[in-house]
Every structure is written in structure tokens, then in C-alpha cells.
Amino acid sequence: MQQLAVRRLVSRSLLLASVFVLGSGCSDSRGPLRRFLLDPGHRHEILQESLLSRENDYATLRLARYGSMDSQDWLRLPEFLPATIEVSAADQSHGMTQAAWSVIDVSLPAADEDEPSEQALREALRQIGKTAFFRYPAQLVSGFEAIRRDPLRAAEYGLWQGRTPTHQQQLGGLLDVKLPDGSVGIATSCSTCHAAAVSGEVIPGATNSALDMGKLAIDSGQQAEGPPLAWGRGRLDTSDDGVDNPAAIPDLRVVAMQRALHHNATLHSNLLALAVRIETLLITTYRQGVRPPPSLALxxxxxxxxxxxxxxxxxxxxxxxxxxxxxxxxxAHCHLPPHYSGDPVPLAVIGTDPALGISRERGTGWYRTPSLRSAKLRQQFLHHGVLPSVAAVLDPQRLLHSYRDGNHGPGPVRGHLYGLTISASERAALTAFVETL
Ligand code: HEC
Ligand code: HEC
Structure with missing residues (x-):
């Protein structure tokens, strides 16, 4: 109890120290990345500025807890940086691997008189992020033990196998994690959902459109109650809103080209808003008990x-x-060059399935206009991932009950009626053009 009080005191004085530094005008000389790391109040401001709506649960929880500078502030939580080992397909054992346990090095070039250039800081951060993408536990999971023992089954659930850009043979981005109580757990990393393997090479950011987390949860007996997790491949329900409204795993290679984050346009996008989004995701994933090191989130x-x-x-x-x-x-008036993304569109205007858009958790009443850059590389389209190609988005047959070419069951696939009334040859020309973007 006393220990806790001491820790509170220490973190409070740290917070005050950074406020003081800010107040003394030193902030002007700091670049935006350094300022993000040192100034929790600034992080709260970034959050405030980026929220499209302040009404949903996502916004109200974060506004109350993130950089709130009071006793409830999430930034007072202890940091979670456990030792991990990548699970590899060759690993048939019970937790015994050739690789060694290691902790991600999250240290950065020191800020002193010769403040390293923002460029050097950015590069150091990028390296931390690249490692963390494959090695930091995004979520502790159960039910993966069977796959651990029988990696052949991994393919059944759409877990990839291959060589990561960090030169590891890895299975579905899974990790063994040393937990604070000394036990070993299994976790997913970002790459479990946000990477795919092509000819044995893992492509970071690509959607894992084969991943079937719902089936995995059911088969491993995780699901005792609630609606069946019949999400199908490449999508899952990330929001705790009591409604079955799965979202497509987005392609993160275009995240810098999106004007908003989440299909629901929960946040206006920029680099620092993205960092806040990732930091708060990891805090809520761990039930608000721990937080990632700030340099890891950034x-x-x-x-x-x-x-x-x-x-x-x-x-x-x-x-x-x-x-x-x-x-x-x-x-082009919605999908604006050069990134072919645009402002969010109200649900009633776009007319696609509104179930995700009205979610009380992260819904805003709008869907974002997604970037069409490299659309050709995707296997799932629209917020719920129901269509397999650009051609399918432009196919008027999808509006019919008889439509059978969707990713998740029969038609109709409603809404986004643009380009559906032009001739078939024009639609083919338009599809070909979109696939060059
Ligand atoms: C279990 C699968 C899964 C894991 C693991 C996962 N994500 Fe996601 N991610 C999703 C889904 C599904 C969405 C879409 C959510 C939405 O739009 O409401 C998403 C959305 C995102 C977005 C928003 C992208 C956009 O286009 O708006 C970012 C950024 C992101 N994830 C980063 C990460 C990072 C970083 C990690 C690791 C810390 C991670 N994700 C782990 C499934 C996952
Ligand atoms: C009124 C603005 C608007 C117009 C006009 C518009 N779009 Fe869209 N587009 C959107 C929105 C919003 C979405 C997301 C809808 C959703 O997820 O439910 C979208 C989604 C898409 C997608 C799916 C992308 C993905 O990754 O999921 C494609 C492809 C697309 N649009 C192509 C086009 C083409 C081609 C045209 C012209 C014929 C067009 N759009 C006209 C707003 C627009």
C-alpha cells in the first residue's frame, strides 16, 4: 500500500516536472516527436484535437484517462515491457526454443545540448517500431496452445509462416511472453493480423485476410456466451459494444494516406494521433492495468x-x-488525389451497412473515405470486408439477393452506389484505372 503511494508521488512529481519545463518555454526548441515523449499534457491535447466525436465510449474513456493529469491518469500506470520469444513453425516443443528470451530495447538517443536531430530520433523510433511490430505482445490469448503443439493446424486458422523483415522465421506473429507472475503466456503481435506471407516472405502492414480468429475462439472453447463469432476470415469485432459488427482488418501500408483512422473515422489522422491511438489501444487491451513504453507506442x-x-x-x-x-x-471529389482518400461521409449518404458506424463504442455516424492507393493489393473491400475486389465494388449485381460472389455470404451488399449505372465496358475501364493507383 505504502509502495503504491510512493509510486504515485514519484509519478506526480514527474508530471509536474514536465509541466514546469513546458511552462518555462523550453518546449519551443523541442521537435514534435521529443515533445510527444516528454509532455503528457500535450498528448492529451493531441487526443482532443483528433477525435471526430466526443460522444462515443472510445472518446469519453480516453478523454477521462489519457493525459488527464489527475490520479486516474493512465500515464501513471506501470510500463509493460516483458521478455518475449517469437514462436516459429519449427518449434514443436513445449516452450523450448533455440532463440533466447529478450526484451525490446526502447532506449533513444539522449536529449541534451546537442539535441539529436529530429531525423535521427525518428529513425531510432522507426527501428523500435519495426521490432515491436513482430515482438511486442499485442494481446494475450488462450486457445493457441493446440496450434503450438501442431503448427500444421495454424494454416487452418490463417496464421502465416515466413521470414520477417527482422530476419526471424515466425509463425503467425505469435509470441511466448514472460508474465510478471513468472508464468509464460502466448500472445499475438501486431503482425498476427497486420501482415501476410508471400512466398515465405512476410509483408508488414498487409492485411491477414486469411485469419479466422472467430473460428479459433470457438474451436478452443473460449466462447461460452454471446453471439457466435462467425466473423469469417480477415475481420473481427474489436469493439466491446455487445453488437456483432465485425470490422475488416485494414491495410496498414496506406495508413499514412488515410485522412481518418478506423473505418468509423474515430480519429482525424496524423502521425501523433496514430501514436495516441496505438498507445491507448495497448492500455485498453491490458484492461487499463499497464501501459507500453511511450517510445514503443510512438x-x-x-x-x-x-x-x-x-x-x-x-x-x-x-x-x-x-x-x-x-x-x-x-x-475524385471524394477519393481525392494524391492519396485517393477523403473526408468521412455520413452513414445515410454512403448507404453501406450501418451496424459498425452506429456502434456506441467507436461509432461516429460516418464512414471514412478510404485511400485507394494500391487497392489492387487488397483482398477485402468496404468497412466490413464483404467484397473481394475493386470490380466487385463496381458490380451492380451485388445489390441483388442472388449475389453470391461476396466474401461473407450472399447479397445484397448495399450502398456506395457510385459508378454502378455506367456501362459494363466503362466499369471495366474504371476498375483498370483504380488498380493502377
Ligand atoms: C487480432 C487482430 C489485430 C491485432 C493483433 C492488431 N490489430 Fe490493428 N486492427 C485490427 C482491426 C480489425 C482493425 C480495424 C478496426 C476499426 O476500424 O474499427 C485494426 C485497426 C488498426 C489501425 C487503424 C488503421 C486504419 O486504417 O484506420 C491501426 C493503426 C492498427 N490497427 C495498428 C495496430 C497495431 C500497432 C497493433 C499491435 C500493437 C495492432 N493493430 C494489432 C486488428 C488487429
Ligand atoms: C460520396 C463520396 C464517395 C464517392 C463519390 C465515391 N466513394 Fe468510394 N468510398 C467512399 C466511402 C465513404 C467508402 C467506405 C464505405 C464503407 O466502408 O462502408 C468508399 C469505399 C470505396 C472502396 C473500397 C475501398 C476499401 O479499401 O475498402 C472502393 C474500391 C471505392 N470506394 C471506389 C470508388 C470508386 C471507383 C468511385 C467512383 C465510381 C467511388 N469510390 C466514389 C466514398 C465515396
């Missing part, structure tokens, strides 16, 4: 932001084509 954001650099370039030679002029006429 590092993940910097890393994800950099992924757009790995996308194939746009094939701009198509600019004069029929498809390009159809796009300019029907689409």
Missing part, C-alpha cells in the same frame, strides 16, 4: 507511417485514359 506509429514507402509506385501513364476521366467524373 515507434510503432513512426514505423507504420513509413510503410507507404514500400508500396509499388502509382502507374501514372494511365492518366489520359477513359478510366481516368470516369474516375475524375464519378469518384
Amino acid at each position: 515507434g510503432l506509429a513512426v514505423y507504420l507511417w513509413s510503410l507507404s514507402g514500400e508500396l509499388p509506385p502509382e502507374q501514372s501513364s494511365e492518366n489520359q485514359s477513359v478510366g481516368a476521366s470516369l474516375f475524375a467524373q464519378h469518384c
